[in-house]
Amino acid sequence: MAENKTKPTDSSVTDFINAVNDEGKRDDSRALIDLFREVTGDEPKMWGPSIIGFGSYHYVYESGREGDAPLTGFSPRKKELSLYIMAGFSQYDDLMSKLGKHRTGKSCLYVKKLEDIDLVVLRKLVKLSVEYMKKKYPAT
Numbered sequence: 001m002a003e004n005k006t007k008p009t010d011s012s013v014t015d016f017i018n019a020v021n022d023e024g025k026r027d028d029s030r031a032l033i034d035l036f037r038e039v040t041g042d043e044p045k046m047w048g049p050s051i052i053g054f055g056s057y058h059y060v061y062e063s064g065r066e067g068d069a070p071l072t073g074f075s076p077r078k079k080e081l082s083l084y085i086m087a088g089f090s091q092y093d094d095l096m097s098k099l100g101k102h103r104t105g106k107s108c109l110y111v112k113k114l115e116d117i118d119l120v121v122l123r124k125l126v127k128l129s130v131e132y133m134k135k136k137y138p139a140t
Helices: 013-018 023-040 090-100 119-136
Strands: 046-047 051-054 057-060 066-067 072-076 081-085 106-112
Touching: 013 023, 013 046, 013 051, 023 051, 023 072, 023 081, 023 119, 057 119, 072 119, 081 119, 090 119
Parallel strands: none
Antiparallel strands: 046 051, 051 072, 057 066, 072 081, 081 106
16 A cells, blocks of 8 residues: 655744745745644644644545544645645535635635635634544544
């Protein structure tokens, strides 16, 4: 079975943020660190080379594949910010309609810049997602 490539590392979150070319993305990343830290109570940790994660959970798929992943987090990608809402979005239609300019993938929320979205709504979305994940994957 293939090994999970996204693992926690000892790389510096600060160094990673400081290396982001776009000043707006650096500022947004610092604001997101504050928001995620406040909501989760966890310190930021690099997962792989480019994901800033908060907390973690252990999963086991029916196939037998298992691993660890951050409860939530984000990555300042070149095109946009990728925010990881691990619970997905289907149960959050009301919040999503109030969020602002965004697009979604399965568990990814994509925004160009934080000023495009309502941070109160984002905070609520992250909080609910983390609560959902902690219930679904209780610590053992």
